[in-house]
Amino acid sequence: MSRITPLNKKARRIAARFEGSFADAHALAPQDPPLGCTTIFAPGWEVDSDGGTANLCTPIERDLYDCHHSCYWPAQVPDALTNSPNWAQSCGAPVNDWSKIDLVFP
Amino acid sequence: MNYATAQHRRARGKDSTYVWATRSAALAALDAEALAVLDQFAAPQDPERWFGADEFTGEKRKSFDALAALGLLEPVDFQVPIPPDLPPMPYPLGTLVLNVTNKCNLSCTYCYEYGEDRPKDTSAGPALMSEDTARQAVDLLFKDSAGRRNLSITFFGGETLLNFPLIRSVSEYALAKAKAERRQMSFALTTNATLLSEEVIDFLTSHNFGINISIDGPRETQDAQRPFVSGKGTHEVVVPKIRQLIARNRERRGRPIGARVTVTAKSADVRTIYRHLALELGFDSVGFAPVTSAPGRDYALTGENYFTLLQAFDELADEFVVAALEGRGHGFSNLNDLLRELHQGVNKAHPCGAGLGLVGVSTGGELGLCHRFVESRTHAIGSVSAGVDEDRRRAFLEAGHVANKVSCHDCFARPICSGGCYHEAWVRYADATQPNLHSCEWIRAWMDLGLMTYARIMDGNPAFFTRYEEAA
Numbered sequence: 001m002s003r004i005t006p007l008n009k010k011a012r013r014i015a016a017r018f019e020g021s022f023a024d025a026h027a028l029a030p031q032d033p034p035l036g037c038t039t040i041f042a043p044g045w046e047v048d049s050d051g052g053t054a055n056l057c058t059p060i061e062r063d064l065y066d067c068h069h070s071c072y073w074p075a076q077v078p079d080a081l082t083n084s085p086n087w088a089q090s091c092g093a094p095v096n097d098w099s100k101i102d103l104v105f106p
Numbered sequence: 107m108n109y110a111t112a113q114h115r116r117a118r119g120k121d122s123t124y125v126w127a128t129r130s131a132a133l134a135a136l137d138a139e140a141l142a143v144l145d146q147f148a149a150p151q152d153p154e155r156w157f158g159a160d161e162f163t164g165e166k167r168k169s170f171d172a173l174a175a176l177g178l179l180e181p182v183d184f185q186v187p188i189p190p191d192l193p194p195m196p197y198p199l200g201t202l203v204l205n206v207t208n209k210c211n212l213s214c215t216y217c218y219e220y221g222e223d224r225p226k227d228t229s230a231g232p233a234l235m236s237e238d239t240a241r242q243a244v245d246l247l248f249k250d251s252a253g254r255r256n257l258s259i260t261f262f263g264g265e266t267l268l269n270f271p272l273i274r275s276v277s278e279y280a281l282a283k284a285k286a287e288r289r290q291m292s293f294a295l296t297t298n299a300t301l302l303s304e305e306v307i308d309f310l311t312s313h314n315f316g317i318n319i320s321i322d323g324p325r326e327t328q329d330a331q332r333p334f335v336s337g338k339g340t341h342e343v344v345v346p347k348i349r350q351l352i353a354r355n356r357e358r359r360g361r362p363i364g365a366r367v368t369v370t371a372k373s374a375d376v377r378t379i380y381r382h383l384a385l386e387l388g389f390d391s392v393g394f395a396p397v398t399s400a401p402g403r404d405y406a407l408t409g410e411n412y413f414t415l416l417q418a419f420d421e422l423a424d425e426f427v428v429a430a431l432e433g434r435g436h437g438f439s440n441l442n443d444l445l446r447e448l449h450q451g452v453n454k455a456h457p458c459g460a461g462l463g464l465v466g467v468s469t470g471g472e473l474g475l476c477h478r479f480v481e482s483r484t485h486a487i488g489s490v491s492a493g494v495d496e497d498r499r500r501a502f503l504e505a506g507h508v509a510n511k512v513s514c515h516d517c518f519a520r521p522i523c524s525g526g527c528y529h530e531a532w533v534r535y536a537d538a539t540q541p542n543l544h545s546c547e548w549i550r551a552w553m554d555l556g557l558m559t560y561a562r563i564m565d566g567n568p569a570f571f572t573r574y575e576e577a578a
Contacts, residue, residue, distance in 0.1 A: 003136065003137050003139055003140040003165075003168075003169055003172075004134055004135070004136055004137075004140045004169065004172045004173065004176070005122070005134060005135040005136075006132065006133075006134050006176070007124070007133050007134055007135055007449075007564065008131075008132065008133035008448060008449045008450065008451040009449065009450050009451045009575070010130060010131050010132045010133070010450070010451020010453070011130075011132035011133055011134045011176060011451065013451075014130065014132055014175050014176055014177075015172075015175075017175075
């Protein structure tokens, strides 16, 4: 770490979070993604590069479920932790059941 | 997602540039290449494109990640406002400032206790704090300090030593209580030194008091600004007593003894004052406080005074650096405090601990934000008998939070200044929660001086900073 040397206590604490150096830091990826992703807002990737859904690598319904389940896409979905724990309960297989997903009005 | 260079302040060092990030208060040394990366983002751009072949590993990626983690690069699309959070309340008390008396035997020209700039109605309370009130205050400190092992009591006034019997009995009471609860108690006291006697000196040094003496410098300045009520000068009275105190304290290896100098438009040159107090009288540290006053008073500092003061601070800083490079300490306490805060990476949501870990107690037992606000009815936050009024305390801390001081949000001095003294703001703007806009330029220049001094010492003798590793 010759280029950037953390000096004060705060800088060293930040560096220590990344195991002594910044080498493994991934500033673009949150360290602990919040469940439900509702603390951030991004328009999401629900459309392909042509503006449609035909060329998505997985079905759009899968995208939506991923937002909820694995936080893979940073789009807004209901917060399943506290406010809407059951919003996707009736949706066993997203490809078939996506229309059964509840609407949630914040 | 586009990233941009985040707010920071720089000081040039020998081989690297010292960079202090405003949002995080992290301070790091950057070499020329790292600095170039930082400047790459002066105009916002998408790092994913900029990385090129370095997207997952490689130098560009490493530098970017490190700078982003330190808070020196930030996404422009997700500007996070300063969180207005308070720490978990009720915040445990750590320090009580007891105004043991409102009376004073001096008649300082700029006094905020009795002068025009007081927020308080000193005629309302008793002149001396009673034993009963003081004990109730100590009980409150022990009760409302859950989880703290170290507690402290600062005695303040008026002239504290006018109520020395109380200081002695309250200290013993608090020590006994601390022993029973297996906690550590420490004491501090501010005095004008006129009433230091053999007995008082013996008590203070044997109880390891942190002692601050209010003194404004050589004879002419001291006598003009800090006379007895009769008008007679105080210099020749206090000097022998101070020498005696310092000598006894050295024998007993007590805590450093500080001089606290109020600088006014009429003060002597700061370097002259420093030399007199540190070298001739032997004070361990000397701290300078620009006088608090509404504009227009004849002692109020003007822009030109502030400029001269900064120049003098600059020269004292040079002396400080010479000492530091040789591994010696220097008694310029303003700079010591600033370097400690820079090295700790202090990042304040509130400018000081008033109303947070610290409360002031009036002679009558009213609780105020700090010693400067006791007996100001509008700033009362309870009483020793009824306890802390948590609603009022919370309301004040929310209003005084830096998140609400919009003009501070684009200032690099924010982590340490946080808007400045509540009392100063009250005197200037009749609102304690306002930022002290009249001091901004000066504070920024002072922070720059601190950062430059940090760089010079870090370049030449980084080991010097081990003394600042522990929070004060």
